[in-house]
Each structure stands twice: as C-alpha cells, then as structure tokens.
Amino acid sequence: MARSYYYVVVLALFIINLNSFGQSATTKDDDLSLGASYIFGDSLVDAGNNNYLPTLSKANIRPNGIDFKASGGNPTGRYTNGKTIGDIVGEELGQRHYAVPFLAPNSTGRAILHGVNYASGGGGIMNATGRIFVNRLSMDIQIDYFNITRKEIDKLLGASKARDYVMKKSIFSITVGSNDFLNNYLLPVLSVGARISQTPDAFIDDLISHLRGQLTRLYKLDARKFVVGNVGPIGCIPYQKTINQLNEDQCVALPNKLALQYNGRLKDLLTALNENLPGATFIYANVYDLVLEVIKNYAKYGFTTASRACCGNGGQFAGIIPCGPTSTMCSDRDKHVFWDPYHPSEASNVIIAKQLIDGDTKYITPMNLRQLRDH
Ligand SMILES: *[C@@H]1O[C@H](CO)[C@@H](O)[C@H](O)[C@H]1NC(C)=O
Numbered sequence: 001m002a003r004s005y006y007y008v009v010v011l012a013l014f015i016i017n018l019n020s021f022g023q024s025a026t027t028k029d030d031d032l033s034l035g036a037s038y039i040f041g042d043s044l045v046d047a048g049n050n051n052y053l054p055t056l057s058k059a060n061i062r063p064n065g066i067d068f069k070a071s072g073g074n075p076t077g078r079y080t081n082g083k084t085i086g087d088i089v090g091e092e093l094g095q096r097h098y099a100v101p102f103l104a105p106n107s108t109g110r111a112i113l114h115g116v117n118y119a120s121g122g123g124g125i126m127n128a129t130g131r132i133f134v135n136r137l138s139m140d141i142q143i144d145y146f147n148i149t150r151k152e153i154d155k156l157l158g159a160s161k162a163r164d165y166v167m168k169k170s171i172f173s174i175t176v177g178s179n180d181f182l183n184n185y186l187l188p189v190l191s192v193g194a195r196i197s198q199t200p201d202a203f204i205d206d207l208i209s210h211l212r213g214q215l216t217r218l219y220k221l222d223a224r225k226f227v228v229g230n231v232g233p234i235g236c237i238p239y240q241k242t243i244n245q246l247n248e249d250q251c252v253a254l255p256n257k258l259a260l261q262y263n264g265r266l267k268d269l270l271t272a273l274n275e276n277l278p279g280a281t282f283i284y285a286n287v288y289d290l291v292l293e294v295i296k297n298y299a300k301y302g303f304t305t306a307s308r309a310c311c312g313n314g315g316q317f318a319g320i321i322p323c324g325p326t327s328t329m330c331s332d333r334d335k336h337v338f339w340d341p342y343h344p345s346e347a348s349n350v351i352i353a354k355q356l357i358d359g360d361t362k363y364i365t366p367m368n369l370r371q372l373r374d375h
C-alpha cells in the first residue's frame, strides 16, 4: 500500500517534471526576447535566396562557404568563404539562429520569428539593376515578400503582439546600392545601363527617391529599427582594379566618386526619415569609410593583401572570373581582405561587423547596433 503510494507520487513528480521540462524547452525555443533580424539587400548579405532562382548569379558552388561551420564547409549560397555581416550581427546580438532565406523551404512556422533574409545576389534599389543575371530579387520584391512574412507573424502571435514584436524586437537591415552602380549605371554594355540617358545626379536622385519609398513601405509594415549600409569603395574591389589594370595601391576613381555622392544623399535621407517618421530609428552604417580603412591599413588588421582576390582568376588580382570549382584559391583565406573579385572574406566581415555592433559614431551613427537592439 505504502509502496504503491510511493510509486504514484514518484510517477506524478516525474510527469510534472516532464511537463515543466517540455514547457521550458518550448519557451526557450520560442524565446521572443532574443529578437529577430529581417535582412534586405544584395550578395553581400544573401544567405541562399538565389539558390532557388534561375539566375546567373549563384554562390551555391564550391569553394564558397568553405569556412562556414554550420554547413560543414559546404556552399550555402553565401558569396563568401564563411559568415556574412548579417550572420555575424545576428549571432553577436544573441538571436537564436541565422535569419532563414525567404525562398528556402524552412522559412515557415515559428522560424520566421527569429529572422528572415530576403537579400539576393545581383539585386538593387532599381528593378532594372542586375538584369544581366536574368533573375534576382530587387528591393521592391523583397519588400513584397516581407509583406507576406508580416501577415504570417500576425497569424503566429495575434495582431497586437505581432505589431509590438515587429516594432520593438526586430532589426531591419538594408545593404543595397552597389549593384545599382556596378551592374546598372556603370555596366560597360551601355544599352542596359542608365548612363546613356541620365547624369550621375539624376540617377542618384532616382535611387534615393526609390529607396525613400521602400523604407517608408517597411515603416508602414511596422518596421521601426533600421540600419542602412552605405555603398562601399566599389572602385577598390579586385574586379574593378583588374579590368582597369591598376596598381596595388590604386582604386578606380569614378565608382568611388559615385558611391561617395550617393552616400552623402543617403545620410541626408536617413536624417530626414528620423525626423519625419514618428517612433522610427534609422541608423547610417558607414561601410565606405570602414572598408577603406581596412584596405589602406590592411597589414595592421592582419591581412597580407587588400587587392588580390583569394578565389578567382584573371588579370593581376584574380579579379575577372568569379569564384567557382575551377578557379584558383589562396591557402591563407583569413589573410585576404577580399574572398572573390567582389566580396569581402569572412575575416573582413568580422572586422566590419564588430564596428557596426559596438563601434562609435565614426562608423555607425547616431547609435551602434547593440544600442539599437536595446533602444
Ligand atoms: C534552414 O535551411 C538551411 C539550408 O538547408 C540551413 O542551413 C539552416 O540551418 C536552416 N535553418 C533553420 C532555422 O532551420
């Protein structure tokens, strides 16, 4: 009698324990206090969307991803050897997992509460940008897709909690603009570029007014915490230096000049949006100065070269043929600022991300990403 009573009690305790374990496991899985990243942009932050598009811009081929631990070194669609800046930021801010690519089969259910990535290699602010790749998601489409996600969040959390979550716990990062110059305005094939018909001023006006519309659409969908990257020194990438046959320490003037001109206008746009959209915080990430600092003083940051692509072929900086199974690859990947003719290595991404997360107003203004998260 006493014995069977004992068993019942033990069994009951065991069940209670199981239950509470089950509950705490679910709560931990779904811990919304960790927050989310919703990532928009181009190949600098694409985490695999282009794998699902019929496009000429693809990175799910070796040796891309060779240092990406989560995939065991297999390619994922990231255009670098390891993590992107978006991955590193999510990790450092304590989010539960990398933002899932919107087009991937697993971007369903509660996974979307921990972040979704809409970025697409070749994509830009303008619809026409990246046309040479046949397919890519431009910003307008990326935001259409977030509109779909936004309705899913409503279904998962209920309208009121969803709104709160999107406004307070979600960081919206936008890394776009390089392709609007490299694969649109500056494209050597003039027929698909805008350069024949527009002055730089007019083209940049157009970019800024489209971006204003795009950021405002995200605001209407309850986005409040934004970080927008400016365009990096695109005249210093191995591709540009190779086709223009420059020396190690030179950069191509026109692309950098256009980037700087756009960046000035972007900064003003974000200042205006901070004033005009109540409750929103727009952060300006000065990627241009940050990357130029690393390129100029590469040795100080532990690199041996800032001009030669680790993975690529052609010309003096391996800057013409994109990275793929048949291209050459350096053995000291973390000593190269550039992974391929266009994209920084993981080692560079770590340096850049660190400044964006914890740096001062020289590179990230008016606050850094850790402050934005807690804002
Ligand atoms: C989603 O799938 C990708 C690709 O298979 C994988 O790398 C990633 O870890 C998955 N993420 C989640 C949250 O399931």
Ligand SMILES: *[C@@H]1O[C@H](CO)[C@@H](O)[C@H](O)[C@H]1NC(C)=O
Pocket (backbone or CB within 6 Å): 127, 140, 141
């Ligand atoms: C760009 O394409 C999208 C989707 O096809 C469309 O909704 C949008 O109006 C287009 N934008 C412009 C400026 O043409």
Ligand SMILES: *[C@@H]1O[C@H](CO)[C@@H](O)[C@H](O)[C@H]1NC(C)=O
Pocket (backbone or CB within 6 Å): 144, 147, 217, 218, 220, 221
């Ligand atoms: C989101 O989608 C709905 C239709 O489902 C549309 O009415 C609304 O204008 C869209 N919002 C934005 C900001 O694009």
